[in-house]
Amino acid sequence: MATVVFERVSKSFGRVRAVDELSFTIREGTILGLLGPNGSGKSTMLKLIAGLYRPDAGRVTIDGQEPSPKTKAMVAYLPEIDYLYGWMTVRQTLEYVSAFYADWDRERAEGLLKFMGLDPEARVSRLSKGMRARLKILLAMSRSAPVVLLDEPLSGIDPTSRSRVLRAIVSEFRADSQTVVMSTHDVVESEALFDEVLFLKDGRVALTGEAERLREERGKSIQELFEEVFG
Amino acid sequence: MQLRLDQHSPIYQQIIDEFKRAIARGELKPGDRIPSQRELASMVQVNPNTVQRAYREMEQLGITETLRGQGTFVTQDAGLVDSVRREMAERALVSFVQEMNALGYGCEEMVELVRETYRRVLAAQGGESDGDGGV
Numbered sequence: 001m002a003t004v005v006f007e008r009v010s011k012s013f014g015r016v017r018a019v020d021e022l023s024f025t026i027r028e029g030t031i032l033g034l035l036g037p038n039g040s041g042k043s044t045m046l047k048l049i050a051g052l053y054r055p056d057a058g059r060v061t062i063d064g065q066e067p068s069p070k071t072k073a074m075v076a077y078l079p080e081i082d083y084l085y086g087w088m089t090v091r092q093t094l095e096y097v098s099a100f101y102a103d104w105d106r107e108r109a110e111g112l113l114k115f116m117g118l119d120p121e122a123r124v125s126r127l128s129k130g131m132r133a134r135l136k137i138l139l140a141m142s143r144s145a146p147v148v149l150l151d152e153p154l155s156g157i158d159p160t161s162r163s164r165v166l167r168a169i170v171s172e173f174r175a176d177s178q179t180v181v182m183s184t185h186d187v188v189e190s191e192a193l194f195d196e197v198l199f200l201k202d203g204r205v206a207l208t209g210e211a212e213r214l215r216e217e218r219g220k221s222i223q224e225l226f227e228e229v230f231g
Numbered sequence: 232m233q234l235r236l237d238q239h240s241p242i243y244q245q246i247i248d249e250f251k252r253a254i255a256r257g258e259l260k261p262g263d264r265i266p267s268q269r270e271l272a273s274m275v276q277v278n279p280n281t282v283q284r285a286y287r288e289m290e291q292l293g294i295t296e297t298l299r300g301q302g303t304f305v306t307q308d309a310g311l312v313d314s315v316r317r318e319m320a321e322r323a324l325v326s327f328v329q330e331m332n333a334l335g336y337g338c339e340e341m342v343e344l345v346r347e348t349y350r351r352v353l354a355a356q357g358g359e360s361d362g363d364g365g366v
Contacts (some may be wrong), residue, residue, distance in 0.1 A: 031278055163276070171273040175280050192242055192277045212241040212281065221238035 002063045002074060002146040002179055003028045004049055009058035011044055011203075018044040020203035021058070026196075028146075029175050033194035033211070033222070034183040037230055041203035042183035043080060046149045049181065050077040062147060073102070076145035078136050080152045086125030090118050090135060097139050108172065109142035115171075116164055130161030137165045141172040148173075150182040154190065162189060169193060191222040199229050206230075242277055246285035250294065254305060255316040263305045265295060 004026040011019040019041045026032050034042045047053045048060045051067030062071045084093060090113070098104040113120060116134040118127075127135065137153055150169070154162045170193060173180055184190050191197075191211065199207040206229050211222055218225065236245050253259040265271075268286055272279040286303065289295045294311065297303045305311070331341050 030280065166276045167273055170276055170279065171269065173279060175283070191238060192236060192275070192281070195278055195280050211278075212243060212284075215239065216241045219239060223238070 004147060004179065004181070005059075005061045006045075006048075007059045007061075009048065009055045009060055011048060011053055011056055017203050019048065019055075022204060023058075024198060024205060024208070026179060026181060028179045029177075030195035031169075031173060031180040031182065031193055033187075033190065033197040034181055034200065035185070035187055035197055035222075035226055036183075036200035036206070037185065040200040042200055043151055044203070045200070046077070046151050046181060046183060049147065050075055050149055052077075074145060075147045075149060076101075076140045076143040077149045078140040078151060078153055080155065082132065084124045084132065084135065086123065088124050089120065090122050090124065090127075091120040093124060093135065093139070094120075094142075098142075101143050101145075103144040105142055105144050108144075109138065112138040112142060112168060112172070115168065128158075130157040133157045133161055134164055134168075137168050141168055144174070144177070146178060148178060148180045150180065152183055152185075154184055154186045162186070166190060166193060187223045187226045188221075194222070197222055199226065201229065236275065236277070243281050243285040243288065246271075246275075246277070246282065247289055247292075247294075250289060251315050251319060254294070254312060255319045257312075259305050261305050261307045261309075261311060264302050265305065267302060 006022050006024045009019055009022045010017065022041075022045070034045060036042055044053060048055060049062065049067065051072055054067075060067060062074060065071050085096075088096065094109055094113070098106070098109070116131075116138055118131060118135060118138070122131075124132065124135070133153065137150070140148055140150060140153075153165050153169075157165070166189065169180070169182070182190070182193070194211045197208065197211050197214070198205060207225065214225060215221065220228075236242055250259065250265065259265065266274065268279060268282045271277070272282045286295070286297075290297060290303075293306055293308070294315070295303050296306050328341070331344075336344070
C-alpha cells in the first residue's frame with residue numbers, strides 16, 4: 001500500500017503548462033478518479049507518478065520517495081497508447097511482461113484471461129480494439145503492485161469490453177494493499193468505482209472530494225458535477 | 232438481486248435500501264445468505280470500499296449478521312421483516328403526502344383518491360386483492 005503526494009508540482013511542454021503548481025495527496029487503499037477533458041493534465045500526472053516525466057518544479061513522492069527504479073517496481077502503469085507487440089500471441093505477451101515483474105501473480109492472470117474471453121493463442125495484431133484493451137487491463141491488474149495507474153482504460157472501446165474492464169478493476173482491486181489512479185472522461189460508466197475524484201482543469205485542481213460525500217452534499221452525480229465544472 | 236443505482240445519492244445508501252426492499256417484499260428471507268462483499272462489488276461494478284461501508288451499516292442496523300467463514304446472512308429475527316416493511320411504507324407515504332400536498336390536495340381528498348386508484352389498479356391487475364379485501 002502506498003501514498004502518493006504532489007507538492008506544488010509544475011510541468012510544462014513548450015509554453016503549455018500541463019500541470020500547474022498542483023498539490024494533492026492520493027490516499028492509500030482507494031481508487032481515485034482523475035477526471036477532466038483532453039489536455040487537462042491527467043496523463044501528465046500519471047506519467048509523473050510513473051517516473052516517466054520529471055517535474056520542472058515541486059515534488060512527487062510515493063511513500064516519501066521520489067520516482068526512481070525502486071519506485072517503478074511499486075507501480076503498475078497502463079498507458080493510453082498501444083504499446084503491445086503485434087507479432088506476439090496473447091500467451092507470449094503474458095510471458096514477456098511477467099518476466100519484468102517480481103510481483104506478477106500468475107493465478108490472477110490466468111483467471112483474468114478466462115474472464116476477459118481472451119484466446120491465449122491469438123496474435124495481438126489480430127485482436128480487436130476492445131480485446132486489446134482487455135489485454136492491457138489484464139497486464140496491469142495481474143501485478144500485486146501497491147500503485148496502479150490506468151490511463152483512459154475505457155477510451156474508444158465497445159460497451160461489452162468497457163463493462164469487462166470495469167468489472168476486472170473492481171474484482172482485482174485490493175483495498176488493503178493497493179492504490180489505484182484511473183483517468184477517464186467516461187464518467188457515467190465509471191463513477192461508481194471511485195472513492196475519490198479529482199477534477200483537473202488546465203493542470204490545476206478544479207474540484208476534489210470523496211465521491212459519496214459529493215453526492216450526498218450536492219445531491220448530484222459525479223457526472224453532473226463534471227458537466228457543471230467543464231460544461 | 233438487482234441494483235438500479237442512480238448515482239444522485241450516496242451509493243452505499245442505495246445498496247442498503249435495495250436490501251431493505253428485497254426483505255420487505257419477501258424476496259430475501261430471514262436466514263438467507265446474501266452475496267459476499269466482493270461478489271456484490273463485482274456484480275454491480277461498485278467500489279469495494281463502498282460495498283464494505285453498506286455491509287458494515289446493515290450489520291449495525293441489525294439487518295444482517297456475518298458468521299465467520301460462512302458469509303453474511305439476513306438476520307433471523309421475526310420482527311425484522313415487519314419493521315423493514317413498515318419503514319419502506321412510511322417512506323413511500325411521506326413522499327406521497329408531500330407530493331399531493333404540493334399539488335394542493337387535502338387529507339380527505341387524498342384518502343378518497345387513494346381508494347379510487349386502489350380499486351382501479353387492482354382491477355387492471357385482474358381484480359386480485361391480497362388478503363383483507365380492500366380499503
